[in-house]
Amino acid sequence: MVADSASPETCRPRTPTTTEGAAARAAALADVALADVALADVALADVVVLSPPGLAALANALIGDGYRLVGPTVRSEAVVLEELESADELPWGWDVDADAGRYRLRRRADRAVFAHAVGPQPWKRFLLPPASLLWRARRGESGFSVDPPEDPLPRYALFGVRSCDLAAIAVQDRVLATSAHPDSGYRGRRARSFVVAADCATPAGTCFCSSLGCGPAAAGGYDVALTEVVTGEEHLFLARAGSAAGDAVLPRLPSRPATPHDLDAARAVVGEAAQRMGRRLDPDGLPELLAAHREDPHWNEVAQRCLSCGNCTLVCPTCFCTTVVDATDVTGTVAERRRHWDSCFDLDFSYLHAGSVRASTSARYRHWISHKLGTWPEQFGTAGCVGCGRCITWCPVGIDITAEIAALRGGVPEGGGL
Amino acid sequence: MALPKLAVWKFASCDGCQLSLLDCEDELLAVAGQVEIAHFLEASRERVPGPYDVSLVEGSITTRDDAHRIQKVRALSRTLVTIGACATSGGVQALRNVADVDEYRSIVYPHPEYVATLDRSTPIAQHVRVDHELRGCPINRVQLLELLAALLHGGRPPRTTASVCTECKLRDNVCVVVAHGTPCLGPVTAAGCGALCPSYHRGCYGCFGPVAAANTAAVAESLRECGMSEADVTRVFRTFNADAPAFRKEAELHDAQSQP
Structure with a gap:
């Protein structure tokens, strides 16, 4: 669970500011991608390395802890977010070709699992469900009675959340969880949720998180963050904890300590992703x-x-x-x-x-x-x-x-x- | 206290929308307990004379006799609800509105002189005042039940101005246009069906008719990008709601462009 997850200062979308002119804007844009390469302040000792079976063990550990695992999977020719029974259902070996008004799944040569950027649904599908019953009342002999709520709020483990979506959840937290008039359902689901972030290695053609300081690396608002590295024969996940709950789960998984080589590889993945955004948005003014x-x-x-x-x-x-x-x-x-x-x-x-x-x-x-x-x-x-x-x-x-x-x-x- | 009297009337139609009432299954007994079904020939030959509290009107006006009959139905009805694409926009039989009905008649019938029909199929609202309308081919029985409940108990009848796209997203459908390149009328079609066709990976066929201020030109461009010819674009706007103004006008544009 993310303590005070409502205001992870580090991954808030950049508030546009006024600048002097086009030259300054252009310079700012050029800086954005490099300045926001996270993992710069990640210490080697804080990182462990998971293999694909280790990733599956993380999914199983969360299910074993009573969470409903929600993550990406392939359905209807898209990578959608659904409740999963195991890591087997993740989109191993898929990425996407996305452009304005167009989305196509592509098979990859490797087995990368987080190479699909973001799919059609935001995580609000689970935190702020598309349709819900607020209350039901029944007319009685005298007056009416209100039914008790049907289900306790679910405990979701959100698996594979991108940095853009972490920033979006932080935005919704400010509106729905920590505002003057919070939404009790949203706040409850949020407080019970466990967030597994996945740094983005393969932005899509419509991505522009780096323009707004929202990625491609997760900079806060998670319990565990993963960086997937797929190079030749090597397929591994660098895992770092972002909360006490994350700290507690990582030692339960089969892992090995990270080497400087691992960390360099992870930084390279995220750094290159920042340079491959399909779109840019000048945020200034x-x-x-x-x-x-x-x-x-x-x-x-x-x-x-x-x-x-x-x-x-x-x-x-x-x-x-x-x-x-x-x-x-x-x-x-x-x-x-x-x-x-x-x-x-x-x-x-x-x-x-x-x-x-x-x-x-x-x-x-x-x-x-x-x-x-x-x-x-x-x-x-x-x-x-x-x-x-x-x-x-x-x-x-x-x-x-x-x-x-x-x-x-x-x-x-x-x-x-x- | 006497139960409110419900009447169901049929004009030019296939009866499918009236059947939606019989299809209510679990809720049908509840409906029957709340109203006196006074005139519903699909269900019973018994006819209780009017006036009626609620009349459900299915079908379009295609004959001189029906043009007179709908006036009588209106006069006998406190609340008149049109149900289905025929009653609300003229139905698929409004295809005659862009053709020569005499020619159709001579092609289809061995004795065309026996067929007395108007040269246009028109929605009920062009003849009498309509209090509420339920779109669709056929209507959605959930919408019918919600409307009846609101009329019976004084609630506000449900209304929506959303498109089928909203229902797709609420149902968690992957967009068939964006992800599959399937032509779809969903963005300009009124919600109500629950995004039935896209839920089965089909494009929307526009059964519920156009949304208000439908940008049919932009959707037509999308249909062409998905591989439809001008003739196909003409045809897809000319189905169950062929004479709904937004669909009719768009079809006319593409019909003109598809002519040699």
């Missing part, structure tokens, strides 16, 4: 940029392409909006209040008396991107984007948040976009 372009005709141009389908928000690991629906059974004796994910791209999301406040697609897209990158820092103290790239990959028409920002700045982004 975004609130000011978006505020200055409120009436930009570009929003209408985006609206020509945007389906307003809401996919970007539903795959976003930081989007947290939900709505509640009340329903009564046909006999009128049982009433339920249910909650499910909502999207600001849904026309009814901003429905007040007499209509929707954001009636046009251009208004809805502007709202979404302005919240993510413009007003989120003021509201929550972090950026609302962690650079996972899901909104780019899983947009059916491939609208690219990095390209739209570049277009507002009046240029084409480096290394991707338009």
